[in-house]
Amino acid sequence: MNVYSLVRPFIFQLDAERAHRLSLQALRLLPAAAPKPASPRLASKVAGLTIPNPIGLAAGYDKDAEVPAHMLGMGFGFVEVGTLTPLPQSGNPQPRLFRLVEDEAVINRMGFNNGGQVAAMPRLAKARGRGIIGVNIGANKDAVDRIADYATGVAQMAPLASYLTVNISSPNTPGLRALQDEAALRDLLTAVRSALPQNPPPVFLKVAPDLEPADIDAIARLSMGQVDALIVSNTTISRPKLASRYADEVGGLSGAPLCALAQTRMADFWRATGGKMPLIGAGGIACAEQAYARIRAGASLVQLYSALVYEGPGLAQRITKGLDQLLERDGFSNVTEAVGVDVR
Ligand SMILES: Cc1cc2nc3c(=O)[nH]c(=O)nc-3n(C[C@H](O)[C@H](O)[C@H](O)COP(=O)(O)O)c2cc1C
Structure with missing residues (x-):
């Protein structure tokens, strides 16, 4: 019996953003658990990082790096905090976060609400050494x-x-996605590379799922040698058929209805990069089978956020266990062997 399914109806009575804030506050009251060792079959080296298991927490849950160690303790193999912008900003007016319960989806138009990069620094310094903690950055x-x-x-x-x-x-953030256009992206990547200090960490680029084939080719071409991995993808502005009354809210859609599109984009980017660049899959992953399918379509790692809302804090551990069994069933001794096998 999953305890979360008992408390979920009470959480869902609350406004989504309030529930999110309360979950962060509750976690901060508890000590972070030490991560349990994962099956060696799940460990891999991606972009120079040693990752204990390929199931990561996507950006947006812990924007201000309040609980990265707690999330690692929940079984995530890596955690991405942010988006953090140089200056603090309050984001869009509320309400700006909607649960589409019938669709197991979320729509958000948060607008990079965050306390700013400088405020997050001491918390990140404290969490150093606890595991792989990525920092997602954006523009004000x-x-x-x-x-x-x-x-x-x-x-x-x-x-x-x-x-x-x-x-x-x-x-x-109005106009932000225009940075994916070829000329702007070239300038951006040049600026990013020249801003890197000595001994830099790997740099990942996170793209939208709403891209045409020519955009995908251009992003793949420009990224090669300039970034260490691509995260495919962010939320979608498209609206597949949805049942919830919030279906027409403005913002990015995530969760179950994004799964098929993000899966297709993963295979698109695998082909466009010729399998030569690590890809990280995000979008609608809620179970081991979906994580496995994304890996087989080209993802070296995956991330999730929306499914946590519906499945609760035990999800990362359930997925890692299930993924280990699926890999074993299919005769893979390590997750890296399964990357892209369905697209080759
Ligand atoms: C409420 C919410 C806030 C998000 N905020 C960010 C963000 O600040 N930066 C970012 O790169 N992605 C953000 N995302 C996108 C997620 O990181 C992820 O790419 C997307 O939701 C698809 O994964 P999912 O279907 O598992 O949620 C956010 C998603 C949600 C639902």
């Missing part, structure tokens, strides 16, 4: 020069990050 909404904001984020956060994620795919 009012920034005159968005690319300069990324350069600031890279320079400030690199010393505290296991890896950096350059997030240019949030739909909730």
Whole structure:
């Protein structure tokens, strides 16, 4: 019996953003558990990082790096905090976070609400050594020069990050996704590289699922040699058929209805990069079978967020256990052997 299924109806009575805030506050009251060792079959080296298991926490749950060690203790193999912007900002007016219960989905238009990079620094310094903690960086909404904001984020956060994620795919900062266009992306990646300090952490680029084939090819081409991995993907502005009354809320859709699109985009990027660049899959992953399918489509690692809302804190451990069994069933001695096997 999953305890979370008993408390879920009470949590769902609360406004989604309030429930999210309360979950962070509750975690902070508890000591972070030490991560349990995962099956050696799940351990891999990706972009130079030693990752104990390939199930990660996606950006957006712990924007301000309040509980990264707690999330590692819950069984995630790596945790991404952020998006953090150079200056603190309050984000869009509330309500801006919606549970689409019938669809097992979420729509958000948070707009990079966060306390700013500098405020997160002492918390990240304290969590150092607890595991792989990536820092996702973005631009302030009012920034005159968005690319300069990324350069600031890279320079400030690199010393505290296991890896950096350059997030240019949030739909909730007007114009941000335009940085995925070829000329802008070239300038951005040049600025990011020149802002990196000595001994830099790996740099990942997080893209949207709402891309045309030509965009995918351009991103793959420009990223090669400039970034260490691509995260595919952020939330979608598309709206597959949805049952919830919140279906038409403006913002990015995530969770179950994003799964098929994100799975397709993973295979697209695997083909576009010729399997030569590590890919990290995110979008609608809620069980071991979906994590496994994403890996077989080209993901070296996966991340999730929305399914935590519906499945609760035991999810990472359930998925890692199930994934280990699926890999064993199919005769893989290590997860790396399964990467991309369905697309080759
Ligand atoms: C409430 C919410 C806030 C998010 N905030 C961020 C963010 O700040 N930065 C980011 O890169 N992605 C953010 N995301 C996107 C997730 O990291 C992830 O890419 C997306 O939700 C797809 O995964 P999922 O279906 O498992 O949630 C957010 C998602 C949600 C639901």
